[in-house]
Amino acid sequence: MCQLWILWVLEQIVAFLHDDPPTLRACALTSRLLVAAAQLHLFHTIDFDLANPPASPLRIQKILAENPYLAQHIRRIHFLIDDSAHIAKIPLPRLEHITLRLGIQSAYPAPVTAAIVGLPLVRSVEICGIMRGPGALALIFSACTPNLQEVAFKRCSELHHQYGLPREIRQPIRAQPTRLVLFRTISSTSLLVDEGGPFDLSRLVSVDAHHADFSSLCLILDGARFRLQRLSISMENIRYLDLVAFPALTHLELEFTLQQLPNLPSALEHVDPGNVIREILLVDHRRWTMGIQNALHQDMKDFLPTFDASLTVLPLHALQRVEVRTHYPDRQGDSGHMVRETEGLWKKCLPILIARNLLVLTHR
Numbered sequence: 256m257c258q259l260w261i262l263w264v265l266e267q268i269v270a271f272l273h274d275d276p277p278t279l280r281a282c283a284l285t286s287r288l289l290v291a292a293a294q295l296h297l298f299h300t301i302d303f304d305l306a307n308p309p310a311s312p313l314r315i316q317k318i319l320a321e322n323p324y325l326a327q328h329i330r331r332i333h334f335l336i337d338d339s340a341h342i343a344k345i346p347l348p349r350l351e352h353i354t355l356r357l358g359i360q361s362a363y364p365a366p367v368t369a370a371i372v373g374l375p376l377v378r379s380v381e382i383c384g385i386m387r388g389p390g391a392l393a394l395i396f397s398a399c400t401p402n403l404q405e406v407a408f409k410r411c412s413e414l415h416h417q418y419g420l421p422r423e424i425r426q427p428i429r430a431q432p433t434r435l436v437l438f439r440t441i442s443s444t445s446l447l448v449d450e451g452g453p454f455d456l457s458r459l460v461s462v463d464a465h466h467a468d469f470s471s472l473c474l475i476l477d478g479a480r481f482r483l484q485r486l487s488i489s490m491e492n493i494r495y496l497d498l499v500a501f502p503a504l505t506h507l508e509l510e511f512t513l514q515q516l517p518n519l520p521s522a523l524e525h526v527d528p529g530n531v532i533r534e535i536l537l538v539d540h541r542r543w544t545m546g547i548q549n550a551l552h553q554d555m556k557d558f559l560p561t562f563d564a565s566l567t568v569l570p571l572h573a574l575q576r577v578e579v580r581t582h583y584p585d586r587q588g589d590s591g592h593m594v595r596e597t598e599g600l601w602k603k604c605l606p607i608l609i610a611r612n613l614l615v616l617t618h619r
Contacts, residue, residue, distance in 0.1 A: 266292045273299070298328035303342070304335050304356050312341035319346060336384075350374050357384030357411075379405035381436075406454065407436035431458045435475065437467035447475055460503075461485040465510055469495065476501075490515040494522045502527065505573075508536040513554040520565035528570040536578045543583050548593055552600055559604035567607045577608055578615040594618060 269292040272278045276297060283293035303310050312334075319326050326346040333354040334342050380403065430453055447454055459479035464472045469492050476483065480500045487508035488496070498504065509519065516537070526532070543551060566577070579601065583594055598616055608614040 262288065265289060269293055269296065272296065294325060295328050298325050300331040300333070301329055302333045303338050304333045304354070312338050312345065316341070316345055347374055349376055351376055352379045352381070353377060354381040354383065357382065375402065378402060379407070379434075381407040381409060382411060383409050384411065403430040404432055405434040405436070406430075406432045407438070408440045409436065409438040411440040431455045433458055434461040434463075435459055436463040437465075437472065437475075438463070439466045440468070447471075457482070459483060463487040463508075464492075465489055490519065494518065496522075498523065498526045498530070502529075503531065505531050506534045506536070507532060508538060511537050511539055512541070513539075513551070513558050516558050516562040517565065519562065520569055523566075523569050523571070526570060528572070530571065531573050532571055533573050534576045534578065535574070536580065538580045540582060543581050543593070543597070548597075552597070555597075555600050555604050559601070563605040563607050567611065574613065576615055577613045578617060580617045580619065582619045 265288055269279070269282055269289060272282065273296040279293045279297050282289045283297070301310050301315060303312055323346070327349050329347055329350055331352040331354070332342070332347070332350060333356075335356050432454060435456070447456065456475060456478045460482055462476065462479065462483060462485070465487060466489065472488075472492070476496075482503055483501050484503050485506040485508070486501070486504060490509050490511045493509060511519075601616055602609055602614070605614055
């Protein structure tokens with residue numbers, strides 16, 4: 256019993272190093288007791304793309320051939336589409352997430368389908384880069400299991416704009432993802448909304464669409480409006496959405512600037528009185544630094560009181576939390592003083608939210 260307790264403690268210690276491969280490798284060389292715990296995290300994510308240095312598919316193949324039990328630790332892989340033929344030769348019985356980076360000259364999708372097919376546990380796929388059109392990408396997703404739950408397109412654009420899918424690649428079995436992410440993506444929605452495509456979006460409960468094309472987003476949301484529970488969108492686009500059309504919406508995340516905050520209540524004033532919105536998360540991705548402190552504090556004094564008074568009179572009867580998340584690159588020294596001073600100003604300028612115990616301030 257004592258030995259099992261020691262092993263558990265060692266595993267917890269090693270778990271804190273999950274994102275530090277050099278230290279994990281050092282742990283594995285230190286003691287045989289640490290080898291298994293270190294391997295669990297070292298092989299959890301294999302990055303053939305952006306790691307420094309990136310992993311070699313041929314080297315991973317060799318390691319797994321000599322130690323086949325390590326394949327069960329691999330849950331996530333990131334790879335360039337040009338490495339697909341090598342990836343197809345790697346055993347991935349418990350893979351859950353795939354990140355695939357596309358390129359203009361890449362020869363696909365045949366090697367990619369070979370890499371993905373037969374992976375029954377894959378729950379999420381992320382696509383980055385330049386697409387050759389929805390037809391080619393549909394072939395990639397046709398190899399995915401119907402258990403696919405999350406699909407993400409990040410910084411994607413199309414080389415050839417195309418509407419509709421060719422008849423020969425329409426899918427008899429369609430994945431029904433519950434979460435969709437569109438980040439800085441400019442592309443046709445054919446792949447996502449076509450009736451013969453690889454996706455049935457009627458079961459979407461979460462959509463994250465920061466910096467996505469708004470017309471494309473509207474087509475996607477139209478098919479998911481009765482189930483959608485979580486929506487992340489920029490403040491400039493929320494004005495054009497009729498939130499009455501989303502009766503199940505509980506969480507709303509908005510990317511904001513201080514100047515935009517007074518416009519939010521007017522965008523929400525037509526929500527159904529029976530709405531179930533419980534949480535509003537306001538995210539500012541800008542870096543709050545000492546150099547812009549005075550300007551930020553003046554904007555807070557100018558815009559926050561109006562936002563506070565207007566938001567709290569809306570028919571948001573289920574609202575339990577209004578979280579404001581800001582980004583401070585350095586919270587030490589003078590920046591630490593700025594954080595404390597700014598927190599105090601948020602609370603001073605939002606007295607009604609404070610009085611109702613709704614306001615939560617978080618930082619990154």
